[in-house]
Amino acid sequence: xxxxxxxxxxxxxxxxxxxxxxxxxxxxxxxxxIPRCHQYxxxxxxxxxxxxxxxxxxxxxxxxPDLVYWQGLDSLCAxxxxxxxxxxxxxxxxxxxFIPKYLYNFFLKDNSHVIQEYLTVFSQMIAFHDPxxxxxxxEIGFIPDLYAIPWFLTMFTHVFPLHKIFHLWDTLLLGNSSxxxxxxxxxxxxxxxxxxxxxxxxxxxxxxxLPEIDIxxxxxxxxxLFCWTPKSATYxxxxxxxxxxxxxxxxxxxxxxxxDYQDMSKTxxxxxxxxxxxxxxxxxxxxxxxxxxxxxxxSLAGPTKRTRAGKPKIVAVDIRxxxxxSRGHIxxxxxxxxxxxxxxxxxxxxxxxTGILQxxxxxxxxxxxxxMKSAAMFAAHLVKVNFSRVCILDGGINKLKSTGLLTVPSxxx
Numbered sequence: 282x283x284x285x286x287x288x289x290x291x292x293x294x295x296x297x298x299x300x301x302x303x304x305x306x307x308x309x310x311x312x313x314x315i316p317r318c319h320q321y322x323x324x325x326x327x328x329x330x331x332x333x334x335x336x337x338x339x340x341x342x343x344x345x346p347d348l349v350y351w352q353g354l355d356s357l358c359a360x361x362x363x364x365x366x367x368x369x370x371x372x373x374x375x376x377x378x379f380i381p382k383y384l385y386n387f388f389l390k391d392n393s394h395v396i397q398e399y400l401t402v403f404s405q406m407i408a409f410h411d412p413x414x415x416x417x418x419x420e421i422g423f424i425p426d427l428y429a430i431p432w433f434l435t436m437f438t439h440v441f442p443l444h445k446i447f448h449l450w451d452t453l454l455l456g457n458s459s460x461x462x463x464x465x466x467x468x469x470x471x472x473x474x475x476x477x478x479x480x481x482x483x484x485x486x487x488x489x490x491l492p493e494i495d496i497x498x499x500x501x502x503x504x505x506l507f508c509w510t511p512k513s514a515t516y517x518x519x520x521x522x523x524x525x526x527x528x529x530x531x532x533x534x535x536x537x538x539x540x541d542y543q544d545m546s547k548t549x550x551x552x553x554x555x556x557x558x559x560x561x562x563x564x565x566x567x568x569x570x571x572x573x574x575x576x577x578x579x580s581l582a583g584p585t586k587r588t589r590a591g592k593p594k595i596v597a598v599d600i601r602x603x604x605x606x607s608r609g610h611i612x613x614x615x616x617x618x619x620x621x622x623x624x625x626x627x628x629x630x631x632x633x634x635t636g637i638l639q640x641x642x643x644x645x646x647x648x649x650x651x652x653m654k655s656a657a658m659f660a661a662h663l664v665k666v667n668f669s670r671v672c673i674l675d676g677g678i679n680k681l682k683s684t685g686l687l688t689v690p691s692x693x694x
């Protein structure tokens with residue numbers, strides 16, 4: 282398995298300097314958790330394994346005084362200890378590097394704001410990739426809070442046996458910190474038929490004893506989902522703060538997908554933080570103006586002919602009035618005024634604009650408006666009638682007015 286093993290100073294010396302012997306309040310919980318953690322494995326269930334487990338976990342707790350031990354940290358530790366069984370220091374170092382990237386502030390004493398933001402973004406990812414499933418789960422009240430916290434708090438190590446985790450993490454570590462969302466959606470899609478056929482109680486029972494998951498299929502499908510997700514769609518204000526330029530945690534040059542959105546230099550076109558209540562009110566994710574410009578391949582000279590290099594295919598849907606649209610719009614965008622395609626109850630009506638939307642199925646649909654509430658409502662209507670890959674332009678058309686990228690049609694002669 283590929284692990285993050287970059288080093289700052291002497292890992293062994295640092296590990297040895299940590300007091301792993303003095304009793305601390307967490308000791309009792311660690312003693313309770315270890316005998317239940319991946320004990321089917323010969324190494325981790327051995328007396329020596331328990332001693333090493335205890336030392337690595339205690340070293341992490343002692344060396345991170347701003348964080349606390351949450352149940353699940355033992356599961357998260359297991360892959361690193363197994364792979365570095367004869368090198369506790371390296372197991373500790375890998376774990377200490379992994380957590381800030383994928384689980385930043387998950388282990389705060391009060392982590393509710395971090396977890397709630399994460400689960401809300403996950404809900405938006407379900408709606409983005411599988412609106413039919415999202416609609417059903419929302420209708421029966423089967424929200425991610427009921428099943429997904431152990432997934433993300435342990436990066437799936439509480440859900441899968443070690444051999445599956447190694448396979449999953451080999452891919453996870455190649456992506457950015459948003460990749461776990463795609464794994465979560467891929468798991469749901471393997472259970473899709475059963476979820477769609479059942480109500481709340483049956484879904485609770487299904488997840489209380491999770492059925493066998495084909496991990497190869499999960500990896501394959503999560504990669505596809507990841508490649509269809511615009512980077513800024515999974516923006517979280519509680520993610521790890523930006524790292525220094527050029528450092529993506531792997532010592533490699535960052536690509537569109539491997540780098541984290543929050544590590545990009547912030548500009549007037551970047552996504553703005555949203556209050557949690559406002560984030561929860563929106564079914565579809567927002568994307569930044571810079572992402573829209575990148576994915577539409579726009580430049581000050583107009584649309585370019587650059588190769589997309591595997592980026593999502595995108596269509597910009599401007600829902601302002603025809604009059605507002607004529608005053609300036611994104612080149613290549615289509616004008617579908619809000620009131621032209623939906624009936625009062627949110628159903629699609631038959632008209633030419635509906636045909637444009639139907640022809641856009643399968644592409645990323647970016648809803649553009651001057652008012653964010655209107656854009657969010659239009660996007661929610663699309664999701665309700667099972668349009669996938671729907672998102673909203675953060676900040677609306679106003680974000681683009683200073684870019685020089687808005688096109689004004691030539692007057693007709």
